[in-house]
Amino acid sequence: FHRRIFCVAVWAIWGDRNNRLHNKGSKSAKEIGRFVISYISELDSVAKTSRRSSTTVKEWVKPTDSFIKINFDAAYVRGQNKAAIGVVARNEEGSFLLSCSEVHQWVPSAFGVEAIACRKALQIGVHMQWDRVIIEGDSLSIIKKCKTKIPDKSLVSAFIHDIHQLSVYFKECKFEHTPRSTNGLAHNLASEAMKSSRGVYLVGRAPGVAEIQAEIDKVREPD
Structure with missing residues (x-):
């Protein structure tokens, strides 16, 4: 978990640096921190959804309308x-x-x-x-x-x-x-x-x- 925070934080800081170099504005330390936490939460949510989808076994469905x-x-x-x-x-x-x-x-x-x-x-x-x-x-x-x-x-x-x-x-x-x-x-x-x-x-x-x-x-x- 801590390794993920570190990697995402480095990525976010690097991105913020590039934005400053290209005059696209920059984020404060608090804003970067909130972004890191939000991004990791989103990744966790996607992973849970993927696991649920992979374990859902669909079943054969009967035809309708005289097919x-x-x-x-x-x-x-x-x-x-x-x-x-x-x-x-x-x-x-x-x-x-x-x-x-x-x-x-x-x-x-x-x-x-x-x-x-x-x-x-x-x-x-x-x-x-x-x-x-x-x-x-x-x-x-x-x-x-x-x-x-x-x-x-x-x-x-x-x-x-x-x-x-x-x-x-x-x-x-x-x-x-x-x-x-x-x-x-x-x-x-x-x-x-x-x-x-x-x-x-x-x-x-x-x-x-x-x-x-x-x-x-x-x-x-x-x-």
Whole structure:
């Protein structure tokens, strides 16, 4: 604490000296002292807020207004070019409509498999003939690319093009980013597919490990 006071005080005195040299006025010793105390208090307040924010775990939120929320995620083994995707669709009651996982070979990057997972989420929505969907994943880069209409020129441009083409089949299609903590169900599906080297396609339910995660989500779901 005393070291912080010393450092801030030296910084404040140095700044006051520069102000005097450039004819911008100067502060009295009391004013500098009050500034140092105020500045340290502000730093402490910011630190407390940051700690509270970092420990706040957001939870999966049910869709509203007759939307179907389709979460996607991916797992990737670097060096083997092996990947798996997980997709789960739920309605406004939080009930399972469909769960799916696939194993993919020769995928060049984790970024690429996230795009594949996102495309699969839309393909499922189109196949099931859902009108209003929310496509939700924890890959911020992929979600941003899906939201923009500017032609993509990255290594996943072909997948993003497919996603844009598929999105026009819905009356409404929203892309939303979510933290990993709220995307556990899709993540577990992808991880289990990677471990077992096989995928699943289940209508109206999810595999055992995903069902356990879903029950946890329901307990955490705010009223």
